[in-house]
Structure formats: structure tokens, C-alpha cells
Amino acid sequence: MAAKVHQFDAVVVGAGGAGLMAALYASRGVRTAVISKLYPTRSHTGTAQGGIGAALGNLEEDRWEWHAYDTVKGGDFLSDQNAAGVLARDAIEAVIELEHMGLPFDRTDDGRISQRRFGGHTNNETKKPVRRACHSADRTGHMILQTLYQNCIKEKVTFFDEFQVVDIIMNGNVACGVVAYEIDTGELHVFHAKAICFATGGWGRCWQTTSNAHSLTGDGPAIFLRHGLPMEDMEFYQFHPTGIYGMGILITEGVRGEGGVLLNSKGERFMERYAPTIKDLASRDVVSRSIYLEIRDGRGINGKPYVHLDVRPETVNRYLAEAGESRRIDAAYIESKLPDILDFCRTYLGVDPVKEPMPIAPTAHYAMGGIPTNIDSEVLSTPDGNVVPGMYAAGEVACVSVHGANRLGTNSLTDLVVFGRRAGMRMIEYCKNTNFTPLPDEPDGSVRREIERIRNANGKAKPHEIRAELQKVMMDNVGVFRSEEMMSEAVEKVRELKHSFETDLKIDDRGTRFNTDLLEAWELGALIDVALVTAKCALERKESRGAHSRVDFPDRDDVNYLVHSFAWLEGNDVKTDFSRKVDLSLEIAPTERVY
Amino acid sequence: MKVTFRIRRFNPEKDSKPWWGEYTLDNVDPIDRVLELLHRVKWEQDGTLTLRRSCAHGVCGSDAMRINGVNRLACKMLVKTLGAGDHIKVQVEPILGLPVIKDLVVDMEPFFDHYRAVMPYFMPKEHVPADGRERLQSPADRERFDDTTKCILCACCTTSCPSFWANGKYVGPAAIVQAHRFIFDTRDGAAAQRLNILAEPDGVWRCRTIFNCTPACPREIEVTRAIGEVKLAIQRGV
Ligand SMILES: Cc1cc2nc3c(=O)[nH]c(=O)nc-3n(C[C@H](O)[C@H](O)[C@H](O)COP(=O)(O)OP(=O)(O)OC[C@H]3O[C@@H](n4cnc5c(N)ncnc54)[C@H](O)[C@@H]3O)c2cc1C
Numbered sequence: 001m002a003a004k005v006h007q008f009d010a011v012v013v014g015a016g017g018a019g020l021m022a023a024l025y026a027s028r029g030v031r032t033a034v035i036s037k038l039y040p041t042r043s044h045t046g047t048a049q050g051g052i053g054a055a056l057g058n059l060e061e062d063r064w065e066w067h068a069y070d071t072v073k074g075g076d077f078l079s080d081q082n083a084a085g086v087l088a089r090d091a092i093e094a095v096i097e098l099e100h101m102g103l104p105f106d107r108t109d110d111g112r113i114s115q116r117r118f119g120g121h122t123n124n125e126t127k128k129p130v131r132r133a134c135h136s137a138d139r140t141g142h143m144i145l146q147t148l149y150q151n152c153i154k155e156k157v158t159f160f161d162e163f164q165v166v167d168i169i170m171n172g173n174v175a176c177g178v179v180a181y182e183i184d185t186g187e188l189h190v191f192h193a194k195a196i197c198f199a200t201g202g203w204g205r206c207w208q209t210t211s212n213a214h215s216l217t218g219d220g221p222a223i224f225l226r227h228g229l230p231m232e233d234m235e236f237y238q239f240h241p242t243g244i245y246g247m248g249i250l251i252t253e254g255v256r257g258e259g260g261v262l263l264n265s266k267g268e269r270f271m272e273r274y275a276p277t278i279k280d281l282a283s284r285d286v287v288s289r290s291i292y293l294e295i296r297d298g299r300g301i302n303g304k305p306y307v308h309l310d311v312r313p314e315t316v317n318r319y320l321a322e323a324g325e326s327r328r329i330d331a332a333y334i335e336s337k338l339p340d341i342l343d344f345c346r347t348y349l350g351v352d353p354v355k356e357p358m359p360i361a362p363t364a365h366y367a368m369g370g371i372p373t374n375i376d377s378e379v380l381s382t383p384d385g386n387v388v389p390g391m392y393a394a395g396e397v398a399c400v401s402v403h404g405a406n407r408l409g410t411n412s413l414t415d416l417v418v419f420g421r422r423a424g425m426r427m428i429e430y431c432k433n434t435n436f437t438p439l440p441d442e443p444d445g446s447v448r449r450e451i452e453r454i455r456n457a458n459g460k461a462k463p464h465e466i467r468a469e470l471q472k473v474m475m476d477n478v479g480v481f482r483s484e485e486m487m488s489e490a491v492e493k494v495r496e497l498k499h500s501f502e503t504d505l506k507i508d509d510r511g512t513r514f515n516t517d518l519l520e521a522w523e524l525g526a527l528i529d530v531a532l533v534t535a536k537c538a539l540e541r542k543e544s545r546g547a548h549s550r551v552d553f554p555d556r557d558d559v560n561y562l563v564h565s566f567a568w569l570e571g572n573d574v575k576t577d578f579s580r581k582v583d584l585s586l587e588i589a590p591t592e593r594v595y
Numbered sequence: 596m597k598v599t600f601r602i603r604r605f606n607p608e609k610d611s612k613p614w615w616g617e618y619t620l621d622n623v624d625p626i627d628r629v630l631e632l633l634h635r636v637k638w639e640q641d642g643t644l645t646l647r648r649s650c651a652h653g654v655c656g657s658d659a660m661r662i663n664g665v666n667r668l669a670c671k672m673l674v675k676t677l678g679a680g681d682h683i684k685v686q687v688e689p690i691l692g693l694p695v696i697k698d699l700v701v702d703m704e705p706f707f708d709h710y711r712a713v714m715p716y717f718m719p720k721e722h723v724p725a726d727g728r729e730r731l732q733s734p735a736d737r738e739r740f741d742d743t744t745k746c747i748l749c750a751c752c753t754t755s756c757p758s759f760w761a762n763g764k765y766v767g768p769a770a771i772v773q774a775h776r777f778i779f780d781t782r783d784g785a786a787a788q789r790l791n792i793l794a795e796p797d798g799v800w801r802c803r804t805i806f807n808c809t810p811a812c813p814r815e816i817e818v819t820r821a822i823g824e825v826k827l828a829i830q831r832g833v
């Protein structure tokens with residue numbers, strides 16, 4: 001059966017913040033389609049809570065240069081400084097543009113966009129936390145996603161909702177389209193395009209405890225890897241310090257931004273010991289490790305692997321008084337600033353954060369690495385910066401790299417709009433100067449065979465069993481703390497799981513209509529490939545930096561590792577390269593990172 | 596504890612009409628959510644069971660379904676709230692009023708068509724400020740439409756509305772909530788156009804104030820109140 005063929009100048013894969021931003025811009029100049037496996041408003045951008053970072057300076061002095069510096073320092077100096085500069089500078093305009101599109105930000109008393117504190121964002125002179133996170137209660141991502149989708153409707157952007165992209169089409173080294181599986185009918189569609197932008201989000205589902213949606217399975221990176229294209233900095237995966245214990249649901253850093261504190265079983269505010277200056281608002285890798293150490297040393301609550309996050313007004317006010325601040329808060333204030341957080345805790349835990357502390361533990365949260373791109377969102381094919389003509393990537397799936405070894409809170413939403421925009425603009429330029437590259441013969445052939453293999457899979461290993469083992473080994477062995485031994489074991493285990501996925505899979509649903517059994521299995525294949533590359537890169541980086549923390553190499557090694565990793569999947573093997581130097585064009589010299 | 600699910604099944608490739616499937620799970624924790632348990636049924640017993648889901652914590656709006664006769668997000672429903680004792684029974688069906696595609700998956704297009712029909716996007720009243728900065732809005736003006744900005748388009752409200760069941764052309768409460776979000780935004784200039792759309796025969800007047808929608812909303816939006824405010828605005832202006 002031949003696939004249906006569609007032709008658009010530009011195709012955007014993914015309808016989260018990055019994809020919609022790219023599509024809004026691209027559609028102003030060329031014929032554009034957005035393909036998304038979820039209805040756009042279901043994308044995970046909608047779950048982002050705390051805020052979007054931009055040095056607007058609405059409540060106190062702030063400068064984009066400080067934002068850029070904080071980003072680089074937060075990234076443990078692995079961030080490319082040219083990219084961090086673009087992020088911080090463009091952020092101001094991009095956030096104001098969101099307001100102009102109608103986004104209902106919370107407001108200051110004088111009617112400007114309201115801003116709050118967030119981990120790692122500081123006034124570089126006083127070193128004190130600065131109010132830089134622009135927010136709309138604790139549903140900033142929801143408002144961004146809604147606003148961008150609304151504007152796409154207004155500008156009549158074309159959508160293919162519930163179409164899952166399962167392959168890219170290359171002609172030689174030029175990108176010329178994608179293959180998508182229509183979920184409702186089971187048909188394959190070929191989208192022939194001049195320019196393609198991947199914005200498929202993260203892959204938190206590689207780990208057992210995660211803040212990420214079931215749908216975040218690394219489809220984009222897996223497809224690229226299977227075409228011999230590299231990933232960058234895959235060893236850097238962020239564990240957010242405050243997930244609801246046992247569930248992984250995120251509790252925004254905004255809770256600490258509003259004055260909440262972390263307490264151990266002795267009621268100590270332990271972050272005072274690990275980050276004397278900014279305490280609970282140190283960057284995420286630092287806080288996650290501190291929590292692990294408290295738990296390791298027997299100071300978890302009731303001997304269990306979690307600590308408390310306390311935002312009760314009396315607690316917050318006590319510490320505000322201690323810090324000599326005049327501000328005081330009450331329960332009504334918490335209700336208005338953190339309504340969703342309160343709802344999650346009340347619904348899922350039966351805990352009321354206004355009256356009781358919340359049980360929290362680190363949760364797998366954010367991919368700093370991904371598809372390598374330059375600051376124009378063009379995809380790189382080599383560590384020395386060659387690009388794949390016609391191919392773009394933006395958002396969490398991309399590695400520009402602004403976030404380096406550890407992303408600061410609020411910088412992902414900024415990344416989506418800043419680099420989504422740049423992708424859109426660049427695609428217009430490219431499409432106007434390029435003709436369609438012809439499609440190769442049978443562009444959907446190999447993926448059709450793979451899908452049919454899965455549809456008819458009749459072995460013994462059920463997808464959920466393989467997935468559970470994968471998630472467990474990644475959580476235990478490629479998590480907050482790592483070692484040679486743990487990671488070698490993980491690489492072996494993931495290889496075994498890959499083998500059983502390829503030779504012994506079993507699914508139940510052989511149908512064509514809305515076959516989520518089949519799609520979940522296909523997504524598991526993506527998770528396995530992404531996990532393998534992650535574990536292998538982590539094994540090869542013999543230092544500790546940002547989110548990558550090794551007990552056998554506890555120090556940062558700027559002599560050998562002030563470089564990005566590139567990794568290629570070759571069958572069961574992963575080839576790595578550590579030659580791409582970090583961009584230092586803002587002349588920020590790596591220093592010891594203290595908070 | 597033990598839970599027996601009775602699930603409304605329909606496979607368009609095999610079944611001429613829907614049927615009920617029964618599935619029993621052991622070792623259920625009272626704080627397990629219905630979504631997790633449906634996953635267990637799918638993963639451990641019958642991979643053909645089909646549903647939509649994504650975020651798993653009540654913010655993406657994918658998994659609206661009828662659980663023991665009321666519309667809920669499966670991921671936000673703790674099983675302990677569905678009955679007491681060590682063996683409870685739970686009935687799960689697709690939301691009503693939209694065509695069923697397969698099992699718990701319905702065709703959302705008619706729902707999104709109604710949404711798109713009410714101009715659910717910002718139509719600025721004034722040009723952007725000359726200094727290029729944000730438009731100003733007082734906290735009180737921002738508060739005016741706060742409640743309706745929370746909508747995640749899950750369709751729990753619209754598919755619990757008897758007026759919508761009776762007449763699928765009725766725009767339904769979700770679309771009115773979305774329109775409300777812009778009508779009462781002081782920065783927006785297209786309230787009159789939206790109110791005209793909603794004053795049509797298939798607009799707000801099909802609402803008979805039966806109040807099913809408000810308790811169905813997982814975001815605790817005061818849906819009926821928003822509809823009331825829109826009705827009033829049609830009569831008296833914003
Ligand atoms: C709970 C939570 C809270 C957060 N809070 C903040 C915050 O306060 N501030 C901040 O800056 N960041 C925050 N983040 C991070 C940030 O929200 C995400 O990194 C960001 O939203 C990712 O956006 P995206 O556009 O790249 O991808 P997503 O929004 O995840 O969208 C991915 C899109 O790709 C589509 N897709 C995926 N695979 C395919 C495929 N194979 N075919 C077709 N379509 C596909 C999906 O349908 C979806 O539309 C938070 C993250 C989480 C999980």
C-alpha cells in the first residue's frame with residue numbers, strides 16, 4: 001500500500017512551545033504544517049509551572065548580561081556562551097511578544113509583568129537572588145501553550161493532530177521530509193518538505209521516577225540516531241530536587257522562590273550547609289545532590305528516602321524575619337501564587353501544604369543534551385559544525401547548547417520561544433532560496449517494515465516488562481550519583497533489553513485503528529536507543545560537572561572536558577567524540593561554582 | 596485491595612456494537628489512580644484496551660472519561676474515592692455525546708470545532724505601546740478573567756451537559772469558558788463579535804442552567820458562573 005504524499009515548504013514536528021513558536025513564525029512566510037502525536041494543547045509545555053526567565057527588571061534592577069552569566073554558571077561552564085548570550089538578550093523581546101499575543105501574565109501593582117525569584121538567578125553584584133521569572137500563577141507553561149495555540153488558530157496554521165512521526169526522509173545528506181503514522185487509521189503519510197523542524201520535547205520516561213508525561217519518549221533523537229546522525233551532551237540529564245515522593249509529579253522551584261525551605265528529619269534547613277549564600281535557591285543539581293546526601297546520612301524523614309519541603313506561612317515568615325526581610329506572607333497569598341501545587345498535594349497525597357510540609361525527592365526532569373544545533377537552530381551533523389541542509393530543531397529536544405551541564409529553572413520556556421522563533425525565521429529564509437529535493441524511492445519502506453514487525457510481534461517479552469526494567473536500571477545506575485561500575489552495568493543491561501525488544505517482543509493488538517499497543521511498543525524502542533546513548537556518554541565522561549556527578553571522578557576537569565560530547569549509535573554500539581570545544585565568546589572564565 | 600473494572604469496549608474493526616469487559620486487579624493501593632490501574636489492565640491483561648493519556652497529573656486534558664457515571668480525568672481520580680471495602684467495582688465508559696472511535700477514545704473534532712468557532716484568541720484593543728514594552732493591566736483587571744484561563748479543554752463539562760447531548764450543535768460550556776477568558780480581558784477588543792456569535796441559537800441560550808458542568812470540571816472552574824456572566828454581557832454589554 002502506497003503512503004499518501006503531502007507537500008509543504010516547512011514541516012514542524014511537535015506542537016509544544018517550541019514547535020508552535022517555530023510554526024507561527026514560519027507560517028508567516030511559507031506554507032507550513034505542524035505534525036503532532038498529541039493534540040497541541042496536550043503537550044508537556046502545558047505542565048510547566050514556575051515561570052519564564054527574562055531580565056525585564058520590572059521589580060528590581062536586572063540585566064541580560066547577568067542572566068547570561070547565571071545561565072553559564074548554572075550550566076557549570078559547559079554552556080556555549082554565544083548561545084547563552086542570545087538566550088538572555090532575546091528573552092526580553094520574546095517575553096514581551098508573548099504578552100502582545102495576549103498571554104495573561106500576573107501583574108505588578110503598576111500593571112507590569114510580575115516576576116519572582118528562582119534557583120540560580122542572581123544580581124551579579126550583590127550575589128542575592130533576583131526576581132527574573134515572569135509568571136502566570138503556577139501555570140505559566142499552560143498559558144504559553146494556550147496562547148501560542150490560540151495564535152496559530154488565529155493565523156490559520158495547518159495542523160495534523162494525532163499523527164506520529166516515525167521517520168525522517170533523507171536524500172543523501174539533505175533532509176527532504178518525514179513519515180508519519182496516522183493514529184486513528186494506521187496509515188502512513190509522507191510529508192515532502194524543504195525544511196523540517198524537530199520540536200518533540202524530552203525523554204524523562206527513560207527513568208522510573210519522572211516529572212515527564214507518558215508521551216515523552218525521545219522519538220526525535222531515536223529517529224535521528226537510526227539515520228546515523230549524532231546526539232550532543234546526552235550524559236547531562238537533570239534531576240529536579242522536588243518531585244512528589246513516590247510519584248515524581250513536579251513541585252515547582254517557585255515554592256522555594258516564594259520562601260519555602262527544605263528540611264530534614266531533624267527539622268534542619270540543610271541547604272544552609274551546602275549553599276550558604278543562596279541556600280534553597282542553589283541550582284538544581286546542587287540541591288538534588290544535597291537531598292541524596294541527607295538521605296544517605298540517615299536524615300530522610302522517618303528513615304525513608306525523602307525530605308520535607310515546607311511552605312507553611314509560619315515557617316516562611318520565620319526565615320524571612322531571620323534574613324532581615326520585611327515581607328510576610330499568609331495562607332491566602334500561597335493559595336493565589338501556587339494554586340495548582342496545593343491542588344496536586346491535596347489530591348494525590350491528602351497533604352495540605354498550607355498546614356503541613358510536603359514529602360519530596362528528586363525526579364528525572366529535563367534533557368540538557370539532544371539534537372545538536374547552532375544558534376540559528378540548524379541541526380549539526382559533525383562536531384566541527386557542519387549542518388544537515390533543511391533540518392532544524394528547537395526546544396527541549398535540541399542542544400544549542402545553552403543549558404550546558406545543568407539547566408536553570410525558567411530557562412527552558414525561554415529557550416522554546418527564543419530558539420523556536422529563530423528556527424521559524426531561518427526556515428523561511430532557507431525555503432525561499434531552495435527547491436524541493438526529490439524524495440528517494442519508497443521513502444516509507446523501512447519504517448513500514450518495522451511497524452509491521454511490531455504489529456505482528458509474538459514473542460515472550462511484553463513492552464511494559466522491558467520498559468520497567470529499563471526505567472529501573474536507568475534510575476538506579478544512571479541517576480543523581482554515578483560510577484564506572486554502575487554505568488557499565490547499565491550499558492550491558494540496556495543492550496540486553498534492546499536485544500529482547502528486537503527479537504522477542506510480544507504485543508496483543510494487531511489492528512490498524514488507534515493501535516496504542518503498537519505505538520507504545522514503538523516508543524519503547526526509542527527509549528531504549530536514547531537510554532543506551534545516555535549511559536554510554538555518561539560512562540565516557542570521566543569527570544563530575546553539573547548534573548553528571550561521578551563518585552569515582554568527583555571533580556570537574558576543565559583541562560580535558562571543557563568540551564561537548566557527540567555520540568552516534570552503531571547497531572548495539574555507541575561511538576563518542578569529545579572534540580567540540582565550548583564557546584567562550586562572552587569571556588566568562590570557568591570558576592569554582594559556589595552558591 | 597482488589598478492584599474489578601467494568602469497561603465499555605468497542606473495536607471498530609471487529610465489533611458491530613459496544614460490549615462490557617470485566618477485569619480484576621489484585622494488590623491495588625487505595626491511593627492508586629484510575630489511570631494507573633487502566634494501564635495495569637492494558638499492560639498485564641489486554642493490550643488492546645485503548646485510551647488517551649499523557650501528563651498523568653491532571654493538566655493536559657487527555658483522559659476525560661465517565662467513571663462510575665461521572666466525568667473525570669482518570670489520572671486525577673484516586674481509587675479509594677470510588678468505594679470502601681477490600682473489593683470495589685468501578686465502571687468506566689467513554690465520555691458521552693461525541694462519536695466513539697475505539698474503547699475510551701472519542702472523536703474530539705466536533706468539540707474542537709466549537710472551540711474554534713468562538714474566536715478563542717486575543718484581538719488587541721489597542722496597538723502595542725510605543726516604547727515596545729508590555730501592555731499594562733492592573734492586578735484587579737487581570738483577576739477578572741483568571742478563573743477561565745485555567746481551562747485545559749478536556750471536555751468533561753461539555754460532555755456532561757444534557758443540552759449538548761440533546762443537540763450537538765450547541766457550542767457547549769467549554770467553548771463559552773474560552774470565550775469568557777477573552778471577553779473579560781481589558782486588553783481585548785473583540786468582545787462584541789464573540790458575544791454576537793454566542794447570542795446565536797446554538798450559543799449560550801441553549802444552556803438551561805442544569806449545573807452538570809461545574810462539578811465535572813477538574814480545574815474547578817466555576818463554569819456556570821462564567822456562562823451566566825456571558826449571558827448577562829449579551830443582554831447588558833460588558
Ligand atoms: C512538570 C514540569 C514543569 C516545568 N516547569 C518549567 C518552568 O517553570 N520553567 C521552565 O522554563 N521550564 C519548565 N519545565 C521544562 C519545560 O516545560 C519543557 O522543557 C518544555 O516545555 C519542552 O517544550 P517542547 O516544546 O520542547 O516540547 P513539549 O512541550 O514536550 O512538546 C513536544 C511535542 O512533540 C510532539 N511529539 C513528540 N514526539 C512526536 C512524534 N514522534 N511525532 C509527532 N509529534 C511528536 C508532542 O505531541 C508534543 O506536541 C517544566 C517541565 C515539567 C515536566
Ligand code: SF4
Binds near residue numbers: 802806808809819822
Ligand atoms: S449549566 Fe448549561 S452548560 Fe452547564 S450542564 Fe447545564 S445546560 Fe449544560
Ligand code: SF4
Binds near residue numbers: 751753769772812818
Ligand atoms: S471548563 Fe473545565 S471541564 Fe470544561 S473543558 Fe475546561 S477544564 Fe475541562
Ligand code: FES
Binds near residue numbers: 651652656658
Ligand atoms: S493524563 Fe493529562 S490530564 Fe490526565
